[in-house]
Amino acid sequence: MTDKSLCDEINFNEFYTSHIQSASNFAYYKSGDKNASLDLAQEAFIKIWEHCSKIDFTKAKSYLFTVINNLFLNKVKHQKVVFEYAKSSPYLDVNNQSPDYLLEEEEFKNKLKNAIAGLTEGDREVFLMNRIDGKKYREIAETLEISQKAVEKRMSSALKKLRTKIDGI
Numbered sequence: 001m002t003d004k005s006l007c008d009e010i011n012f013n014e015f016y017t018s019h020i021q022s023a024s025n026f027a028y029y030k031s032g033d034k035n036a037s038l039d040l041a042q043e044a045f046i047k048i049w050e051h052c053s054k055i056d057f058t059k060a061k062s063y064l065f066t067v068i069n070n071l072f073l074n075k076v077k078h079q080k081v082v083f084e085y086a087k088s089s090p091y092l093d094v095n096n097q098s099p100d101y102l103l104e105e106e107e108f109k110n111k112l113k114n115a116i117a118g119l120t121e122g123d124r125e126v127f128l129m130n131r132i133d134g135k136k137y138r139e140i141a142e143t144l145e146i147s148q149k150a151v152e153k154r155m156s157s158a159l160k161k162l163r164t165k166i167d168g169i
Contacts, residue, residue: 006052006060015060016045023064029128030072032116040075044068108166115165123158126151 004011020041027044028037044067048055055063116124125144129135137155141148 004057006048006055006057011057012049012052015048015057019061019064020045023068025129025133026065027068027072028132029125030069030121031075032113032124032128036075040068040071043071047071111166115162118165119158119161123154123161126154127158127162130155 006012006015023041023044024038027040028034031037031040044064047067048060048064116127119127126140129140129143130137135143137148137151140151144151
């Protein structure tokens with residue numbers, strides 16, 4: 001078998017097509033933000049294309065997930081600044097809901113987002129993979145390359161933490 005190169009457009013397109021969904025999902029599990037997840041995945045593919053000559057094709061998938069993780073960590077630093085600003089700015093929404101309802105809804109969304117963001121990375125990944133993507137514990141264990149028992153422990157931990165931070169979950 002000849003060595004494939006990511007710099008070959010056909011190989012890169014094949015790599016992109018076969019991994020964009022899992023890359024977007026992984027970015028979503030990291031960030032918890034659907035809009036940002038596709039952006040993270042796209043940025044990662046751009047970086048891979050820019051450095052295609054330095055990347056071994058057989059290790060490209062691993063490299064892709066590493067790049068997504070690093071991009072996410074950089075975004076987290078930026079998000080902290082954005083969240084601080086958002087807390088100090090009033091949120092106005094003009095629609096038919098009462099202002100009290102909108103305020104309660106926004107507070108709950110913020111509580112939930114902050115509670116999920118406050119989970120450890122492992123707990124958050126397992127929780128979102130199960131609850132958002134509907135993956136079974138066995139599938140999560142295979143994806144993260146950990147035991148099913150570890151997945152169960154992380155899920156239990158995530159649920160306990162979320163229950164203590166938000167009443168009614």
